Amino acid sequence: MLFVACAELLTIYDAKAGIALHVIILFVLLFHSALESDEDKNLSRFLMVLVLAPLVRILSLSMPLVHFSRISGFILISIPIFIAIFTCMWVQELRPKDVGLSLPKLKHTLNEEPCGKPQGINVHIPTATAATLWQATGNPQVEAGVILFAIPVGMIEYQILKPAPLPIGSGVPNFITLLSIFIVCTGFLEELTFRGLIPLNAIKLMSKWWGILFVTTIFGVLHVGNLALLDCLLAFSIGFIFSVVREKTGSIYGISVSHGIINIILFLVAPLYVIFNHIYIISHRIRMKNHVITNGNRN
Template identity: 35%
Template sequence: MEREADNYFNQGYTFYEDGEPEKALENYQEALEILKATENHDQMGNIFLEMGNSYAALKDCDKSLKMYESCQKHYQKAKNQEGEAFALANIGVIHSHLKNYEKARDSYKKAKKKLKNDKESLKEIESLKKETYHLQKKDAENFYEKAIRLHDKGKNKEALGFYKKALNLFTDKTSRGDCLLEMGNIQAALKNDDKALDLYQKSQKEYHGPKDRLGEGFALSNMGVIHDKRKEYEEARYYYQKALYKFEKAGDTDSYNEISALMGETYEVQGAYGDALKHHQYHLEKFPTEHHPADIHKQIDSIKDKLSQVKPTRNESLILISYLLILIGAEVVTTYTNVEVGLLLHTFILFGLLINSSLSTNYTFTNLLRSMMALPMIRIVGLSIPILNIPALYWFPIISIPLFAASVVIIRSQKLTLKSVGLVWGKLPLQLLVALTGVGLGLTEYLILRPDPLIPVFNLYYLLLGSSFIIISTGLAEELLFRGIIQKNAENIFGGLMSVLYVSLLFTSLHIGWESILDLIFVFSVSMFYGFVFYKTRSIFGITLSHGISNSFLFLVFPFLL
């Protein structure tokens, strides 16, 4: 019986070799029918293998695949690992022809496990596996190019389909990022903004892997454009700022200039001319003249003209003056009359600012009111903390905690950058010169107040400990809030110098508790000086050190020396 089957098998193989796969299949089928009654899985595996080859010659991939799969099962039962390997390799070839490249590689991987010592076959299978990557990339590139042609012709939906096909085939992250970026562009053109945003976000993640900063920059800037179109300007600036960083690192000044201009426009649309001016001026400082946009100086002149005309409306002026007067009143009551009533007034200010900022439709006015909410909050927390049994030196870091917390919340909610709130070095020689003024200012205020020392002993340990507390708790915490945040927001309402004046009045009002008219005049003068320095340099580095050094000499040094 098996000899008869062998005869059919050999005749079939002869027909296959002679280029007659149909006749070969007839003989293989006869051999298979004879062997069905036997348990000769090895020979049946041989027949199914050759049937698979015959169907492959007829370009019938589906039937060929079924034959190879049956072949592999019979070889497995026969425990013929070499046969299994060849069957799996052929399965991989068919999957490769069907463009199922992942399945092909999986089959090749399984085949290699079966061939442990056959170096020649292993080398051949590895070569086939590598070829799948080449074929897959070629197919992906063809789909991608076809998508681009369709996109250029305005056939967006058809292009989207080919981008998806390319995306499914590309394995490198940069190419996948390109596909997702283009798909996002199509969805944006079709006004499907949510889908576009999702695709841009996925694109940015793909680009992030290989650190393709240019690709990330385009993805982030497109996200900004979507939010810009929706009039979500804070979100737009958030993504524009990130895109600018990527373009700067990639050295693409043209894209940087384009996105920087869009970011500046978002400030202007919201009436934040002060922020727009600072943004463009920073741009000029960042790059040499040859990389400046052609019209940036005209833009700056136009913004300066608009900024010179900036002033609050009568209603806004009344509201801001009212809050200043109520704040002064609350401090006077707290200091000279009744702490509980003062606490109540500060609570009233807090809720008033909250309500007014919620009702206002003016972006810049709302930002100013919200940043001012930190002032009564600090007072409420400060008056509520039981600090009587705590050494006076430790009051500063305790009170600074809500101060820093309020600043962080405002920075995050208004999506401010570290640069915009003055957390930059600035021109160091000038900043250090400003810092040195702290010694003279500390001496002047000491002669006015003559406070007791905050440290028990005048030695290096207490000086370092105390000055660290004071520089961070009064210098950095107060300058970040008053100059970096409140004054920055006030500049968009009052313009430059008037904002310095208004914030100085707010700052001075919180020093009423020292019960000295002369000290109030001194504090107001110093605040004007600090505000003017910030307005001109856009850095709080020097004034932070000056403020901290001034208070360090006031409370730690001069009480022992004078």
């Protein structure tokens, strides 16, 4: 973690040097994982998935050095990371539900009562109401709450970072495509990494909450390059909340959507709102000035 933090700080002054240090960290983790494969399988697997952290930063820092749009960058970065994630899952023989790729946990088992039936045949029919079925699908209040939670978080992060707006083109299809890219290539990708695969291995090596805290801290440290301490603290806090939701529901789908919405607000909605608000204020001032001039001429 210390070396990752050093690499992030180094990128502030020299992006290429920071990338080089992340590459060194990546190969050291792979080498150490190979050495531990026969001695401590849990440690070996944990080191293997930790490779994803420097890999994410190597790819994201490399994109500005080549001539791709930021939207294309999100897609291009996600492809090798998805490949790495599913390769780790295959090597470790993990099931999708092990990393949160499942519907939220059932809150309770539906009660069943025997109904009238011919003798010798054991038939049970659920007596659940529609409300019971809704509750049994998992934790709908938690899932809905964490998605709505993304709206204020996105606005807060925009106030911290104030990124330039991304070009969205014109037309509804373009906008829908952008939303899909943010949800899949940023939200789902990062949650599968930092709330799915890495915590699973960290918890096996440490206790549950120490593992979650360790991974959440890495997630916060990876935001050091944004040059905003508040953003690091916000990333840590949101990462911890998402981890708690993941533990409660057993699913990353809700938090993936929430993470995607945070980025949609950060890069699309909030910047455009600020621009349109400035345009409105300027046009309003021009109208007021013209109104004063017109009234002055009449007088």
